[in-house]
Amino acid sequence: MSDQPLRTPATSRVTALTDTAAADYEVALESLNQWQLAWRRFRRHRLALVGVAILAVMVFLAVFGPIIWPYDPLDLRRDLPGPQGFDPIAMPPFGSDGAGRSVFVLVANGARLSMLIGTTTMLIAVTIGVLVGAVAGFFGGWVDNLLMRFVDLVLSIPFLFIVLVAARFFGGGELVPLILIFGLLSWPGLARLVRALYLSLREQEFVLAARAVGVGDLRIAFRHILPNAIGPVVVSATLIVANAIILEAFVSYLNFGLKAQDISWGNALARSQERIAVGNWWWPFFPGMAIALTVIAINFLGDGLRDALDPRAKE
Amino acid sequence: MSGPLGAGASVTALPAAGPSAAGTGATANGREPLIVIEHLVKYYPILGGLLRRKIGDVKAVDDVSFEIYRGEVFGLVGESGCGKSTLGKTLLRLQPPTSGRATIGGEDIFSKQGKELKRLRRRMQIIFQDPIGSLNPRMPISDIIGEGLLAQADAENGWKDRRIRDKRVEDYLEAVGLRRDYTRRYPHEFSGGQRQRIGIARALALDPEFVVCDEPVSALDVSIQSQILNLLLDLRREFNLTYLFIAHNLSVVQYISDRVGVMYLGKIVELGDVGALYTQPRHPYTIALLSAVPDPDPRVRKKRIVLKGDVPSPAAPPPGCRFHTRCWLRERLGNPENCVTEEPPLRDVGPGHRVACHWAEAVPEDVVAAAVPAVPPPPTGPGVSPVPGSGSSAALGAAASGGSGSGSTATGAEAP
Numbered sequence: 001m002s003d004q005p006l007r008t009p010a011t012s013r014v015t016a017l018t019d020t021a022a023a024d025y026e027v028a029l030e031s032l033n034q035w036q037l038a039w040r041r042f043r044r045h046r047l048a049l050v051g052v053a054i055l056a057v058m059v060f061l062a063v064f065g066p067i068i069w070p071y072d073p074l075d076l077r078r079d080l081p082g083p084q085g086f087d088p089i090a091m092p093p094f095g096s097d098g099a100g101r102s103v104f105v106l107v108a109n110g111a112r113l114s115m116l117i118g119t120t121t122m123l124i125a126v127t128i129g130v131l132v133g134a135v136a137g138f139f140g141g142w143v144d145n146l147l148m149r150f151v152d153l154v155l156s157i158p159f160l161f162i163v164l165v166a167a168r169f170f171g172g173g174e175l176v177p178l179i180l181i182f183g184l185l186s187w188p189g190l191a192r193l194v195r196a197l198y199l200s201l202r203e204q205e206f207v208l209a210a211r212a213v214g215v216g217d218l219r220i221a222f223r224h225i226l227p228n229a230i231g232p233v234v235v236s237a238t239l240i241v242a243n244a245i246i247l248e249a250f251v252s253y254l255n256f257g258l259k260a261q262d263i264s265w266g267n268a269l270a271r272s273q274e275r276i277a278v279g280n281w282w283w284p285f286f287p288g289m290a291i292a293l294t295v296i297a298i299n300f301l302g303d304g305l306r307d308a309l310d311p312r313a314k315e
Numbered sequence: 316m317s318g319p320l321g322a323g324a325s326v327t328a329l330p331a332a333g334p335s336a337a338g339t340g341a342t343a344n345g346r347e348p349l350i351v352i353e354h355l356v357k358y359y360p361i362l363g364g365l366l367r368r369k370i371g372d373v374k375a376v377d378d379v380s381f382e383i384y385r386g387e388v389f390g391l392v393g394e395s396g397c398g399k400s401t402l403g404k405t406l407l408r409l410q411p412p413t414s415g416r417a418t419i420g421g422e423d424i425f426s427k428q429g430k431e432l433k434r435l436r437r438r439m440q441i442i443f444q445d446p447i448g449s450l451n452p453r454m455p456i457s458d459i460i461g462e463g464l465l466a467q468a469d470a471e472n473g474w475k476d477r478r479i480r481d482k483r484v485e486d487y488l489e490a491v492g493l494r495r496d497y498t499r500r501y502p503h504e505f506s507g508g509q510r511q512r513i514g515i516a517r518a519l520a521l522d523p524e525f526v527v528c529d530e531p532v533s534a535l536d537v538s539i540q541s542q543i544l545n546l547l548l549d550l551r552r553e554f555n556l557t558y559l560f561i562a563h564n565l566s567v568v569q570y571i572s573d574r575v576g577v578m579y580l581g582k583i584v585e586l587g588d589v590g591a592l593y594t595q596p597r598h599p600y601t602i603a604l605l606s607a608v609p610d611p612d613p614r615v616r617k618k619r620i621v622l623k624g625d626v627p628s629p630a631a632p633p634p635g636c637r638f639h640t641r642c643w644l645r646e647r648l649g650n651p652e653n654c655v656t657e658e659p660p661l662r663d664v665g666p667g668h669r670v671a672c673h674w675a676e677a678v679p680e681d682v683v684a685a686a687v688p689a690v691p692p693p694p695t696g697p698g699v700s701p702v703p704g705s706g707s708s709a710a711l712g713a714a715a716s717g718g719s720g721s722g723s724t725a726t727g728a729e730a731p
Contacts, residue, residue: 205449206459208409209514212441213463213521214433224462227453 041308048304054297058290062115065108106268107286113264114245114291117179118298121244124183126237129190130226136191137198138221148195151188159185163247164256173259178251182244190236197229231309238302242295249291265291349525349557350383350406355415357398357405361630373630375401377581378415380661383525388551388558390572390589392565392604394626398581399561403527406559407441408432419525437467440518444530446510450502457498460484460517467521487516490553491546508539515546519554528560532567544571565608569593574667577601580629580637583661587668596687597670597678599644606686618685635659636673644674 042048136147166181201207202225210220245265251257252266253273260267268287356379358372375398383389391399405412408424417424419438427435443449450459461480468474474483485495491512502510511531518526528547532540548571551558562568568575569589576586577598585598596602603620610617622641627633633640639654653673661671 205443205445206451208404209441209443209449209517210451210462211409212407212436213517214436214466215462216466219466224451224454228451230453 038308042304045304045307047300048308051297051300051304054293055301058111058115058294058297061108062111065105065111103268103282103286106263107265107290109263110265110268110287111290113175113258113262114248114266114294117175117182117248117264118241118245118294120179121182121186122237122240124180125186125190125240126233128184129187130194130233132187133191133194133196134198134221134226134229137195138202138217138225140199144195147191151191154185154188160250163251164254167251167256173257173262175258175262178248178257182247186240186244190233190240193232193236194229197232198225201225201228231306234309235302235306238298238305242298245291245294346384346387348382349385349420350559351418352382352406353380353416355379355402355405355417356413357401357410358413371630374581374632375629376405377632379578379581379583381576381583381586383557383559384574385524385557386551386555387573388548388560388571390568390575391559391561391578392563392568392575393578395563396626396629397578398629399563399578400529402578403441403529403559403561407439407527408436409441433466437521438523439525439527440521440523441527441529442511442514442518442531444533446507446514446534447502449514450510452502455499455501456488456513457481457484459502459513460487460520463517463521483520484516487520488513490519490550491516506539507535508542511535511539511543512546515543515550519550519556522554523556525557525559528558530562531560533562533564540567547571565604577604580626580632582637582671583669584638584671585669586661587665591665591668594687595665595668596683597664597668597675598638598672599642599678600638602678602683602686603643615688617688618682620682620686636671638672644672644678647679648674648677 132147132151136144163181163185166185167178170177170181198221207220207224210224215224248257248264249266249269252264253270255270257270258264258267260271265287269284269291272284272287355376356374357376358374360369361371361373362368363370377398379402381389391402393399401410404410406417406424408427412425415425419435422435422438424435424439454462457480461484464472464474464480464483468480473479481498484498488497489495493509493512493516497505502513505513515531531547532543535543544567547558547560550556558571560568560571572589574587575589575592576583577592577600578584579600585592585596585601592601593605596605600622603622606617606620620643622643624641627637627640633655635653635655635657636642636645636659639645642654645651645654651674657673659671659673661669664670664675
């Protein structure tokens with residue numbers, strides 16, 4: 001039975017010695033786990049903190065914006081001060097268009113959809129990418145060959161073309177199909193990355209050791225190897241969020257994206273097209289700024305995470 | 316020479332458990348083979364060309380047969396790339412064999428699949444060379460050691476239960492000389508020697524009979540090496556273990572082994588009791604290797620035999636005797652033809668002493684004597700472990716007494 005004491009006197013000799021040694025040796029060492037260490041490194045990364053701050057503002061806008069400023073951004077009958085012009089003191093702070101719609105309310109509302117699209121696209125892409133990459137890299141052989149040729153295939157199709165065609169024929173201006181299209185087209189790069197990580201990690205001795213004690217393949221792949229690949233995966237996940245936000249703006253700008261009544265940053269930009277010519281620069285400026293800031297913030301965050309999650313980093 | 320630390324209680328205890336005593340003991344009492352390896356072959360295919368077809372083989376292990384007796388330490392030495400690690404890993408089913416047969420206690424190793432293979436893994440474990448790479452940096456010690464228990468859990472041992480598992484993990488941490496409360500820590504918080512102890516605890520937690528030690532001390536500091544070696548010897552006694560000890564350091568192998576096999580290019584060229592092999596080597600390769608072992612005793616005058624050229628590629632080993640391209644003996648004998656045409660079998664040349672050389676009897680005694688000088692026995696102090704025979708024992712005598720018993724210096728000296 002497992003809880004019977006170990007067999008021999010030699011053990012007790014060892015015990016006795018370690019106990020006495022430990023008594024006067026042990027200085028309560030602070031024992032930090034991986035996440036605490038990562039957080040410590042992350043905190044030192046200034047740009048990453050800036051990124052987090054910007055993202056916090058954006059998330060705040062997305063979550064509470066429409067509650068704090070409960071105006072229908074498309075409502076033309078609302079009584080807003082000033083027919084035109086930019087007056088940051090007066091409401092609306094980002095100005096309004098001639099019809100009395102508030103740019104600020106538009107941006108605040110758009111944050112919701114844009115960030116939702118970014119994160120859900122990322123979740124889909126990460127799930128598929130990690131699964132495909134892990135299986136290909138871990139098992140190798142013909143499985144690897146098959147999966148990677150499929151990745152090549154997906155990557156060889158002109159990306160924008162397929163996005164636009166799919167958005168037109170399957171999207172129909174709806175949110176869920178659009179997210180699915182983005183997600184299903186965003187994973188191949190990540191799959192390649194994960195495969196490469198697995199190819200090197202599966203040769204590590206700790207994997208052999210796990211195999212030697214009888215741990216099963218699936219558990220080795222996802223419980224032993226995956227945590228070691230998490231750093232690069234998280235970083236590339238942040239980039240997928242940023243890309244999806246830009247992609248949505250782009251697709252919406254081309255009028256292949258969301259319906260006009262769904263407000264996203266991309267939509268807001270698209271609607272501002274004719275206004276640029278008139279000289280109402282604030283109409284496209286603020287949604288565009290929101291996109292740029294968010295993407296930059298996410299990139300900073302990814303940068304910080306890459307440094308923080310690198311197990312080779314000391315301290 | 317007396318060790319720097321002088322005598323300690325555990326030091327005097329060591330010689331009794333020392334390898335020489337255990338070795339002769341095993342030889343005397345009707346030896347029962349635990350591991351039997353027959354014609355083991357492991358080739359790695361070389362893929363090439365446009366269609367990635369097989370264009371050749373790297374012959375890592377090529378028709379190796381030997382047996383390891385229960386309770387002994389079988390040392391396996393050879394240059395890097397000679398196939399010794401491959402042999403160990405193939406034996407443990409960490410790589411599929413190309414052909415051959417192996418048994419552990421009569422149970423076939425290579426035919427097992429699925430549940431049976433998993434069950435078999437309990438009987439044989441491995442300790443790795445790299446104390447950093449062999450521990451998962453993302454897992455706490457409790458999981459690193461406990462994963463094997465969880466994988467091998469059944470109704471009988473109750474290892475599914477976290478508490479039982481943790482208890483066992485702590486027991487084994489203690490057995491290898493670490494503190495019980497280290498379980499929540501991560502590998503990076505430990506020193507090299509401590510990590511190696513964790514690797515040993517992981518291997519032993521499954522209660523194996525047979526452990527492959529794949530260069531377990533090569534990556535460690537010399538002073539830590541002796542601690543780990545002594546720990547391994549203690550644990551062998553404590554848990555009735557049998558070791559296949561793989562190393563490239565001849566002195567280490569001499570210190571820990573009862574019997575030794577010498578590998579060259581995927582073949583065993585000489586095999587015998589440690590005393591016989593180190594004092595009466597019969598294969599020209601072994602003699603050359605032993606002549607290169609540095610000896611700290613200034614009275615010893617060694618005549619080094621320097622081998623010419625490099626080890627040939629295992630993808631295209633030379634015909635006949637694989638060593639003939641570099642053999643000093645063949646040159647001396649006027650390049651006899653059968654070295655090139657005929658592969659020498661591993662044949663008996665003495666009790667338990669086997670050599671794969673056509674001309675083993677023609678080895679000139681004066682060359683052996685010059686390469687492996689029999690030194691006057693060093694002054695025996697309490698700190699010196701009497702390793703049989705040759706001069707290099709002095710080096711390890713020092714190392715052994717530096718370690719002075721595994722447990723004593725364990726926690727204190729190495730804590731981070």
